[in-house]
Structures are given as structure tokens and as C-alpha cells.
Amino acid sequence: MTIVRSKICGITCVADALLAAEAGADAIGLVFYAKSPRAVNPEQARAIVAALPPFVTTVGLFVNAGREEIQQVLRSVPLDILQFHGDEEPQACEGHGRPYFKALRVRAEDDLLALAKKYASAQAILLDAYVPGLHGGTGERFDWSLIPAGLPKPLILAGGLAPHNVREAIAQVRPYAVDVSGGVEASKGRKDAEKVREFIRQVRLVDTTM
Numbered sequence: 001m002t003i004v005r006s007k008i009c010g011i012t013c014v015a016d017a018l019l020a021a022e023a024g025a026d027a028i029g030l031v032f033y034a035k036s037p038r039a040v041n042p043e044q045a046r047a048i049v050a051a052l053p054p055f056v057t058t059v060g061l062f063v064n065a066g067r068e069e070i071q072q073v074l075r076s077v078p079l080d081i082l083q084f085h086g087d088e089e090p091q092a093c094e095g096h097g098r099p100y101f102k103a104l105r106v107r108a109e110d111d112l113l114a115l116a117k118k119y120a121s122a123q124a125i126l127l128d129a130y131v132p133g134l135h136g137g138t139g140e141r142f143d144w145s146l147i148p149a150g151l152p153k154p155l156i157l158a159g160g161l162a163p164h165n166v167r168e169a170i171a172q173v174r175p176y177a178v179d180v181s182g183g184v185e186a187s188k189g190r191k192d193a194e195k196v197r198e199f200i201r202q203v204r205l206v207d208t209t210m
């Protein structure tokens with residue numbers, strides 16, 4: 001049986017965090033990027049993390065943040081993992097006292113395998129759509145056939161996933177985990193209970209049929 005994990009990203013309030021946890025999400029993502037409509041501040045994030053039941057991994061997402069900014073968040077919010085969603089070099093992702101995921105935005109002209117190999121210290125590589133001028137949370141999917149074989153780390157698939165396409169995505173890509181934000185929202189920054197439940201139901205359906 002293949003288990004595919006799921007992460008619900010862009011959680012902005014306790015109610016949505018509990019919704020994700022109760023629906024069976026393995027992880028939630030908190031966006032520490034002020035320009036995002038899903039941004040949270042450390043105080044909001046602390047309240048969200050404190051409300052979660054055990055065994056739900058908390059991922060803090062940063063975009064080209066300074067080392068001190070990240071450390072300041074970590075001093076007040078007990079995050080399990082960091083996710084770097086900007087143009088950070090490996091050195092900028094390391095040394096924070098947490099494992100990290102590196103997000104790479106997929107463009108046909110890039111050598112994804114070489115890029116992924118650069119992040120040898122990452123716990124996983126997250127692949128997302130490339131949309132000029134935006135770092136993530138675009139709701140756009142990318143051409144999954146561009147994903148090279150032999151990625152050196154577990155693959156987290158993101159970008160435009162939703163209840164209606166996540167099974168197809170898993171069947172084609174066989175990722176370690178799937179990551180969703182816009183595809184389970186009612187409005188920017190707020191999750192839709194039915195979409196969250198259906199997304200995770202679809203992921204689990206694949207678990208038993210692959």
C-alpha cells in the first residue's frame with residue numbers, strides 16, 4: 001500500500017487548523033511572508049500551533065527572509081519544519097535548528113535534477129508552478145511530465161492541486177506528499193471545510209487503490 005501524505009498550506013486561523021487536523025492532514029503550513037494574502041504573524045501562528053492536536057506537523061514558510069527574522073519567529077512559534085519558497089541558496093536554508101523543505105518552481109528550461117541536488121541538506125523538495133512575479137500559492141499547476149526521475153529527496157507535489165485532480169496527480173507523479181492551498185479555499189486565506197475533507201478523502205482513496 002502506498003501512503004501519500006498531505007499538507008494543507010496557508011492556514012491563517014485556529015478554526016482552519018483544526019479543520020485540517022480533523023480531516024486527517026499530516027501537516028499544516030503557516031506563511032510568514034507579509035506580501036501573501038495568507039500571511040500570519042508570530043502571535044497568530046503561536047495560537048494556531050498551540051491549538052493543534054498531537055502528530056500534526058507544523059511547517060513555517062518563508063520567502064527570502066533574513067536569518068534574524070526566521071530566528072525571531074522560531075523563538076516564539078514552535079515550528080517543526082521550515083519551508084523556503086524563495087530564491088534561497090542552501091546555506092540560507094541551513095543552520096536554523098530545524099529540518100527544511102526547499103520549494104523549486106518548475107520551468108521547462110531548468111535542470112531540475114541539478115537544482116534539487118544542490119539542496120543536499122533538505123529533508124524534501126517541493127515542486128510548485130512557476131508564475132512570473134509570484135513565489136507560490138498561485139493555484140496554478142505545472143506540467144508534471146517535467147519532473148525528472150531520480151530526485152534525490154522525497155518529493156512534495158504542489159501547485160494547483162484540488163479535490164478533482166489530486167488523484168490523477170498522485171497516479172502520474174507518485175509523490176511522497178501533496179501540498180495544497182488555493183484548491184481547498186473558500187476565499188483567499190480561508191479554507192472550505194468540504195474541499196479540505198474531500199481533498200484528503202481523495203488522497204486516501206489513492207492509498208488503497210495503488
Ligand SMILES: O=C(O)c1ccccc1NCC(=O)[C@H](O)[C@H](O)COP(=O)(O)O
Pocket residue numbers: 009010029031033036037038061063085128135136137138139140158159160161179180181182183
Ligand atoms: O500562499 C501564498 O500566498 C504563498 C506566497 C508566497 C510563497 C508561497 C506561498 N504559498 C505556498 C503554498 O501555499 C503551497 O505550498 C503551494 O504554493 C501551492 O499553492 P496552491 O497552488 O495554491 O495550492
